[in-house]
Amino acid sequence: MVERAGAGVASGAKPVVPGAGGGRRGWVLAGFAVVVAGVLAFHRAVPNRPGRIGSLLESFLPWFGVLIVLLLGAALVRRAAVALVAVLLPVGVWVHLFGALSLPAEDAGGRGLVVVQHNVSDENDDPAGTARALIETGADLIALEEVVAPQLPVYEKELAADYPHHVVRGTVGLWSTYPLSGERLVDIKPRSIAEVWSRGVRAVVHSPYGDVAAYVAHLPSVRIGAGGLASDRRDESAELLGRAIAAESVDTVILLGDLNGAVDDRGLEPLTSRLNVAERGFAFSFPASLPLARIDQVMARSATVAHLRTLPATGSDHLPVVARVALG
Template sequence: MRTGRIRTGGGRGRLIAAAAVCSALLMALHAWLPNGVANLGSLFQTFLPWTGLSVPLLLALATVRRSRLAAVAVLAPAVAWVSLFGGMLTDKRSGTGNFTVVSHNVDEENPDPARTARALAASGADVLALEEMSSKATPAYERELAAGYPYRSDTLGVRLWSKHPLTDVQAVPIMPWTRAVRATVDTPGGPVAVYAAHLASVRVTPAAGFTTAQRNDAAGKLAAAVRAEPLPRVVVMGDFNGTAEDSTLEPVTGLLRSAQREAGAGFGFTWPASFPVVRIDQILVKGVSPVSSWTLPATGSDHLPVAASLRL
């Protein structure tokens, strides 16, 4: 006669427990995962927040197997995930600062750049950083943003629009063509160094795996520019084609603080716009205090815009 007691062992229960321990170790040691083979470490870190799905899956398997050992083991990945991302589950937005920025990869294939420009202008941001600006679409942005943003950089591909005067505008050489720009924004609260950047694209292919070398090199050059920045208040924003958890971007992300982590609600995923699963568009700061961070509604681009309200 079967008693129906909860099992404490069993082969499958031990396998589930082992899988739970492995999941926890991968989360806890993600920064040590090697990139020697197809950059799998960076690929894993890109989707690191989604590793939390292993917890309900393993718990369901432990319940089906009626294994107390497996159920207890699932606590390990649960604790590991909460230690990494528990703070992202709370709403840390706390009002409005005195300097608001928006960054948006507007998508060179955007079918309606004028509508996108109007949506960005409606945000009321002090500074707009726009990436993937095509020469064909540029006149539409210039026309729609002229009234609210009288100051702009004349760089190609990546551009800044500002309500406040821009000085010391210069391209930052992170790639052979212009993919980053730096300017001093003369705000009523004093000067702020603002960088807009679009790091190199990445691809996932069966032959090469996760190709990130050009992006990582660009991140290193951007980091060198930020380290050499003489102004104490710095905002770096743009399309990083990588997440804040990707340790290969640490040369630049390690110098700055994420506005989303400090003052956002949730993960603030930005790509793809139709169903965002990763945050590859960043607003990073130094010498200023993030008050709120959020994503704006879709504009016709394949990215969502990101915004942050800062206290100077």
């Protein structure tokens, strides 16, 4: 008697158990998942030279979540058990680093200020409309950057009724519903810039909850090119701003600014090591047409940045960012 081929398991063949590991491709996926987890967990160990590679990586760390989802999908399609287990590593690291930002805003209580940070763009063709959009937030403080001379009178006129107190130095300004004092320029100009350059201002806000030293800053731009990330000037300016804040005599400090860097970027460590960053909200703010990174920041000392969110686009290439800062 001759058995029909295919009627059962061929002689010498091993049965395939679905999900038992996905073969070689499963191990490749698993190895890739371990590498992703390692980069996320130890991103500070990535060298910054040449080309500021570490800073460039850290600017987009939250987007590793997309890569992790793709890895998970591939592991499911391959039914690779070893890969599925390995993907849990980057999932855990990502949740540890960014999970809280995904949570809804918490009630920060009554002692606090609502603040708006916006680089309004020196090419904004509707400064009046931009000002009105910011007024609608009902914020206590509005910080603006790239306020150029032709547009300044427009912002002053539109904001005057709701924000009677303001200070402008160079191209940055602060508008407040509460009285200001101690206004002064903050020198954050890198040594390599020879021309007139004023992008930092400080004032004390006399709020109902006590005095707050408010800083508005616009750090130098960074460029991504064939040589990597060019951020030397930005990093130097961040160091100067960090020293100024460290020397601030008022206990409570709020920093609002276009810092041209994400909070995970090691180039902003002179600031992030001294100030609290947002506990909720990703608030990707740049570019406005396809926001990929939050380079517009609200940070605080002796206070908590409870939540950050973006507003709809204005005439700028940045989205406005609004935050509630809970005061101690």
